[in-house]
Amino acid sequence: MEKDEKFKVASDDWIETYPLMERIISTKEVLWINPRYALFDDAIKKTSIGPQHVTEAEDRLARFAPYIAKVFPETKPTNGLIESLLVRIPKMQHELENMFGQQTSGELFLKCDNDLPISGSVKARGGIYAVLKHAEDLAIQRNMLRLGDDYSVMEGNTFRDFFSQYTISVGSTGNLGLSIGMIGAKLGFRVTVHMSADAKQWKKDLLRSKGVTVVEYAADYNKAVEEGRKQSSTNPNSYFIDDENSKELFLGYAVAAYRLKRQLDDMHIMVDESHPLFVYLPCGVGGAPGGVSFGLKLIFQDNVHCFFAEPTHSPAMMVGLMTGLHDKVSVRDFGIDNVTDADGLAVGRPSGFVAKILENLVSGAYTLSDSKLYVLLTTLALSENIYLEPSALAGLPGIIRLFNDAPAQTYLEKHKLIGKMKDAAHIAWATGGSMVPKEIMQDYYEKGLGLLLARRV
16 A cells, blocks of 8 residues: 555544544644653653763753854853853733633743854754764864863864865755854864755855755755755765754753753752643754653653644654654645744654654643644734744743643643642753844834734734
């Protein structure tokens, strides 16, 4: 049987097995609670990655900090640490309650990865880490570097000339390509980014201005990754950073959780059995939200609850987790077009690598429309003077869905959380925005303003 026949659009069998699928196929907003979610001690036994791997990644980033501080002056105040602020957003929490007519409990925070140094998105974590890991491996293999060295020596022409013999490539909808392109080019690598049709033109232009080769495709993200992987395999000196299967990307993202723990401690925000933490993460292929969630579960275990947020037209991770088929199924198999303005989330097929690690650790997922992303963008700008790109707004309504949707209430009851919600912390992960050109951000803002005013008429 052909694949298209096997996954027949609106199949009665699929809808009978997964009743929520009818609304998903109709691109309606939904919230899905993961029936495979398990207590941490049981879930972690099924994963191939542990805390020692995340610690190794954190140590590697510390070794590179002197180099990062030297070549990216914007990181000097943090001594080469690529990190973002955690901020309270009480005005936005109030606006969300008014917008959706739903009261909430606990405090809402924004994790400002939209302001991460170098490439201005969450991809500055995993993408930059994956390139640094490869650079270190090559330099150590050639006896040019030892673990105890001052890595700022890599800024010189000797290392740039050495790395120029090698190519790094990646398939991307935009932000991952930016992070890998910027750090790769700075080190001296030849970098090729395979960009899907939904990638924004300004991201392509910025990469080219840094000396990066951009290959454009009329097809979607998964095709860009497939072609990039294929072309890279023909060059023995080419290293393909596989967004669908990369352990290095995953670990780079996971480090964020350890740093978040320190921020929460500094802000005197408790996370324990009486003070639950809820985190809402925009999700495309799954690497960034998966890695962050994994790190959070390692630290806070059963006291943290992670939810993925996806566009209604690109619910790849939700469909993969719901069916248990992970990367064996695409949203297009169900007749969903994978067309969204949230370019970073425009993914039709999830990472099987990530989904299999997170299938017992993620609490659930929800979808939202593009129009809501724009309304939220403008509302956040008006209330908190924070500007995000559309895809980065996906995490903000998570707190509303938790209190408003019946399946979420059932989840809270099951895990004995109802009485603890007044002491809960909620974090919406802001994944990008600071690199967006001002005139384009203004267009986003005005589109959201028009939609916001229309809602009030």
